[in-house]
Amino acid sequence: MILNNLEVENPVLSIKDLSVAYDKNAKNAVNAVSAEVKRNAITAIMGPSGCGKSTLLRAINRMHDLYPAIVTEGNIFLNGENINKISTIELRRKIGMVFQRPNPFPTMSIYDNVIAGYKLNGIRLKKEKRDHIVEESLKDVVLWDEVKDSLYKKGTFLSGGQQQRLCIARALAFQPDVILLDEPTSALDPVATSKVEDLLVKLKKKYSIVLVTHNMTQAARISDNSMFMYLGDLVEYGKTKSMFTTPQDQRTEEYLTGKFG
């Protein structure tokens, strides 16, 4: 049974009975999850390693399509539209993704990294438009002042935290509806982590954010709503504040009080 205490009006994402298995004989890594994700809010997905949180996240922009053995069942709707009806190219422009380890393209400059989405898709823009997108995206991630004089240097020269903000800027360049972040601060030091967290809180005014984290204090600090997953099941989903103060499920309580995970 799922304790879903969350009613969401006009959700940006609706997940309906989603199951994912890594091959057709394997146990479900994500098991019949249904949830609605609030617009312009940060939704955290937490749970111990192997609970299926990243697998759930990667289903949202259909990253699983890259691996033919993976079996996905159920549906996800983006603004009411079934994502399986949208081409992955278009879908991934509407849903940006940031990964666990900062992964700017090592062969590209900072500038090219930001507009990599356009370049990779073969979209030609006028230079003014390009400059504008780069500047706006870098300002959005509070990196502009730090890199505006070295835009044409390789992105890999930046510090880890700067690289991760660059990767967020890269995801923002298409002005997506949703940004998916898969443990974006797990490779960063505390100072860089808090910068990224502040940034996410700021970004939710413009974007809807889904954040996978195994750091529950991070979920408590910045998320509006939280999902707790365990062994592929969505155990509990609710407002972060109430989940952290009065968890409904015993497993959630045990996880949040550090009994496991």
Added chain:
Amino acid sequence: MNSEKITKGVLLVASFLILIITCGMILSLVSGSIPVFNEFGFKFIISTAWNPTEDKENYGALPFIAGTVITSLLALIICLPMAFSTSLFIGEYFRGKWYSKALGTMVDLLAGIPSIVYGLWGFYVLRPFIVDLGLSSQGYGIFTSGLILAIMIIPYATSISTEIITMVPNDLKEAAYSLGATRFEVIKSVVVPSARSGIFASYILAFGRALGETMAVTMLIGNTNIIPTGLFDTGNTMASVIANQFGEAEGLKLSALIAIGLLLFLITGLINAIGKFIIKKFA
């Protein structure tokens, strides 16, 4: 006696022996080529003469250097598109599929075939084929040798390139996919640029192998001591002239052959060092 000391001693002796053998070889190559350099000086390298007649002896290495470089470059040009496509096929496009693994094994098998077998095949199959096509009257020459060399170096370039391509981190590729890139765009804009220097180095190493290949080339190049001017001209490479003439060489001629050997050693050594340096920098 403790085993620690014995192990250390054995390792030391074995390593030292290798060092002595290498130094000895270089030393004998250098000392063997001294007579010809004394006689002709560095003109030996740029001279096209090859006259073993007594009292009129005159030797130059240029035709062989030219033959070596031309056949190897031709082989490299033919090998490039083949090795590049095959390494993308095995390392990226169909990575992990059974037919990719089978193809990889075939490529490795190709690398294991002895040079003489390639030569034999080239002599009895490829050469008559070239004649049938009307490209050359006897089928010997630069083109035939270059073609056989290309087949011989494709496995080297392919297997190193494949390894480099599979080393491109998955999270870079996923980052590109997450931006809506297609497979082709990911390969074009992420995989190949990231693997660029390693792929380049694999061709340099393959080129180094082509320079030194002896047997198959000796059987197919036509063994004439002139600078080839066309694709279907005959010629000689540094390795093939040594293989062809060492049996009847003595005195100054032997010294000339040894000097050619020394030059070949220096050139391939340099090419290999460059290739390995680039790979090391990449990794």
